[in-house]
Amino acid sequence: MSDPAFVYVVYIRATPARIWDALTDPDQTEKFWFGGRFKTDGARKGSDLELWSEQRGVDFTGQILESDPPKKLVWTFQHTREPDSLDGATTVSYELEVMGDDTRLTVTHDGFLDNSSLRRGVSGGWPRILSSLKSMLETGAPLTRAA
Amino acid sequence: MRKPDAVFVTFIAATPQAVWDLLTDKARSPQFFFGYVMSVGGAAGEPFTVTRADGTPDVAGKVLVHEPPHRLRVSWDMVAMPDVPTAELEFLLEPVDDVVRLTIRQFDGGPISDSFVEAGREGWSLIQASLKTLLETGRPLPPIKPRPPQ
Numbered sequence: 044m045s046d047p048a049f050v051y052v053v054y055i056r057a058t059p060a061r062i063w064d065a066l067t068d069p070d071q072t073e074k075f076w077f078g079g080r081f082k083t084d085g086a087r088k089g090s091d092l093e094l095w096s097e098q099r100g101v102d103f104t105g106q107i108l109e110s111d112p113p114k115k116l117v118w119t120f121q122h123t124r125e126p127d128s129l130d131g132a133t134t135v136s137y138e139l140e141v142m143g144d145d146t147r148l149t150v151t152h153d154g155f156l157d158n159s160s161l162r163r164g165v166s167g168g169w170p171r172i173l174s175s176l177k178s179m180l181e182t183g184a185p186l187t188r189a190a
Numbered sequence: 191m192r193k194p195d196a197v198f199v200t201f202i203a204a205t206p207q208a209v210w211d212l213l214t215d216k217a218r219s220p221q222f223f224f225g226y227v228m229s230v231g232g233a234a235g236e237p238f239t240v241t242r243a244d245g246t247p248d249v250a251g252k253v254l255v256h257e258p259p260h261r262l263r264v265s266w267d268m269v270a271m272p273d274v275p276t277a278e279l280e281f282l283l284e285p286v287d288d289v290v291r292l293t294i295r296q297f298d299g300g301p302i303s304d305s306f307v308e309a310g311r312e313g314w315s316l317i318q319a320s321l322k323t324l325l326e327t328g329r330p331l332p333p334i335k336p337r338p339p340q
Contacts, residue, residue, distance in 0.1 A: 052315035053200075056323060056331055145331055174201035174322065182326050186201055186289050 063113035210259035275299025
């Protein structure tokens with residue numbers, strides 16, 4: 044048995060290219076992702092990645108499995124402090140689809156163990172991060188205190 | 191307490207009162223409810239309805255809990271689909287740091303098909319994104335029609 048994937052859908056008034064840039068540029072992720080810099084080698088397939096912040100150091104590491112800008116990015120997620128992650132990496136995918144003048148961003152985080160404390164943690168984290176991303180792209184200001 | 195069958199969470203730079211006022215404002219509801227009119231009675235026991243732009247009733251129900259500006263719960267009957275068991279929807283508005291956490295909790299009345307699960311996710315994700323954009327920018331999201339259940 045394993046817990047179901049966590050799926051979050053958010054609609055953003057921005058182009059897929061702009062959202063892709065925000066998700067893969069450490070200078071931008073720092074503003075909406077709990078102060079974390081999402082560091083990769085150009086978000087290329089096979090690239091190692093980490094989320095690093097001055098306050099907490101490295102939150103998670105991983106590797107880009109699939110990169111099809113600006114439509115799809117799939118990467119592994121191994122948390123550095125959650126015991127669940129010791130059993131293996133989970134997988135995150137971003138899918139971006141144009142919907143008229145908006146973009147639908149679907150984030151799917153999968154591969155959890157049964158009764159996963161990691162899943163509970165990311166279920167609280169993703170809505171904050173993605174709400175802040177949406178605010179940043181639509182208003183210019185991330186949700187400062189919430190993410 | 192029963193666990194919800196689906197939960198949708200978003201964070202909005204606004205006060206709980208501003209979110210409540212928008213959520214219960216029939217005149218502004220088409221701007222966040224893909225053109226439908228949502229009418230929320232002002233007290234528990236009063237009607238709750240959703241009506242399509244052409245006037246066709248979509249959802250009929252009742253207000254079950256009316257606690258401004260933090261908690262609204264309604265019953266939810268799909269008018270054109272009497273076989274779908276009555277669901278309940280709850281909206282929770284909580285201050286978190288300087289913003290509001292809006293939690294939409296869906297309690298199905300019984301087993302529903304995967305296409306309904308998917309349609310619910312599409313619909314509520316779109317509604318909460320539209321509420322957030324409207325409150326933060328003063329403008330609605332450009333209109334998107336949700337995909338109907340197959």
